Amino acid sequence: GDSVTQMEGPVTLSEEAFLTINCTYTATGYPSLFWYVQYPGEGLQLLLKATKADDKGSNKGFEATYRKETTSFHLEKGSVQVSDSAVYFCALHQAGTALIFGKGTTLSVSS
Amino acid sequence: KAGVTQTPRYLIKTRGQQVTLSCSPISGHRSVSWYQQTPGQGLQFLFEYFSETQRNKGNFPGRFSGRQFSNSRSEMNVSTLELGDSALYLCASSLGDSDRRETQYFGPGTRLLVL
Numbered sequence: 001g002d003s004v005t006q007m008e009g010p011v012t013l014s015e016e017a018f019l020t021i022n023c024t025y026t027a028t029g030y031p032s033l034f035w036y037v038q039y040p041g042e043g044l045q046l047l048l049k050a051t052k053a054d055d056k057g058s059n060k061g062f063e064a065t066y067r068k069e070t071t072s073f074h075l076e077k078g079s080v081q082v083s084d085s086a087v088y089f090c091a092l093h094q095a096g097t098a099l100i101f102g103k104g105t106t107l108s109v110s111s
Numbered sequence: 112k113a114g115v116t117q118t119p120r121y122l123i124k125t126r127g128q129q130v131t132l133s134c135s136p137i138s139g140h141r142s143v144s145w146y147q148q149t150p151g152q153g154l155q156f157l158f159e160y161f162s163e164t165q166r167n168k169g170n171f172p173g174r175f176s177g178r179q180f181s182n183s184r185s186e187m188n189v190s191t192l193e194l195g196d197s198a199l200y201l202c203a204s205s206l207g208d209s210d211r212r213e214t215q216y217f218g219p220g221t222r223l224l225v226l
Contacts, residue, residue, distance in 0.1 A: 034214070043117075043201055044217040089154065098144060098156035098167055099203075099215055 002027040006090050006102035013080055013109050021075040021105045023064075023090035031092040033057075033066050033073040034099070038087045047075075047088070080109045112138055115204050115218035122223045129190040132221045136183050136204030143185040144215060145177060148199040157200075160185050161207045189223075197225045 007022040025033065032051045036044040048057030053068035062077045073090060090102040116135045124130050136143050144167075145157040156169035160179035177187040183204075189196055199222050203215035 032214075036217070043115075043219040044203075046214060046216065049214060093215075096167070098159060098169065099146075099154075100156075101154040103153045 002031070002092060002094060002097070002100050004090050004092055004100055004102040006088075006105050008103075009106040011105060011107045013107070015082055015109055015111045016079045017109075019075070019077040019080045019084075019107065021088055021090075021107070023073045023075065023102060025071050025073065025090075025092050027071075027092055027094060029094055031094045033064070034091045034093065035062070035064055035073070035075050036089045036091060036101075038089065038104070040086075044089065080107070082109050082111050085109045115202055115216055117200075117202050117218040117221050119221060120219065122221060123226065124192050124223065125226050126192055126194060128192050129188060130192060130223060131186055131188045132200055132202075132223075134185045134187075134202030134204075134218060136185070136202075137216055140204035140206055140216075141183050142205045142207030143179055143183065144203045144205070145185070145187050146201045146203065147171075148201055148220070149197075154201070157187065192225045194225050197223060199223075 003026045005024050034049045035047040037047045048059040050057040050066035056065045064073050064075045087104045087106050089104045091099045118133045142161045144159040147155050159167040163179045174190045179185045199220045201220045202218045205213050205215045
């Protein structure tokens with residue numbers, strides 16, 4: 001079946017460092033891909049999405065490109081802030097099915 | 112536009128009791144999905160409702176049930192609670208269009224603790 005694999009955390013960075021969180025997927029068909037973020041004690045917030053190959057999603061300085069050839073959707077940010085500390089979830093969605101999530105990657109940014 | 116709301120935000124129950132959680136979707140959204148989040152299992156899909164009908168279901172026992180009302184609000188019920196049901200229960204809403212790959216927007220969740 002379809003699945004999402006994320007790099008295991010925690011990821012610990014200093015403020016202004018470059019961030020990459022790897023995400024790869026296995027899917028038949030053409031899923032949409034998402035990154036969600038969860039701050040402590042809160043629900044999931046949509047960070048960005050891409051609906052087809054080569055699409056780039058971006059929001060709040062975060063970017064991810066839908067790479068069909070490598071089945072990847074890696075999350076990047078050029079300069080992280082302390083306020084970016086959270087858990088990040090990669091997810092895919094096929095028509096007629098539920099969202100499938102990766103296990104989440106905890107990011108901790110120190111000043 | 113108001114986001115997805117869930118009530119209550121926190122619940123403490125004892126084993127064997129039942130619980131009902133409520134979710135109000137974003138205005139105009141007709142699909143509501145429920146997920147369970149635990150540290151061990153991560154995010155797992157419970158079920159999806161669209162136009163008052165369950166149209167997708169995850170792999171959970173029959174103790175977990177749900178329904179949707181004509182105004183798209185949804186409830187989920189867990190009967191005969193077990194310790195392992197302690198989790199954050201998340202509700203997500205979407206338009207529910209025919210493509211059904213559209214974005215799901217999540218509420219803040221209901222944290223259930225079973226003692």
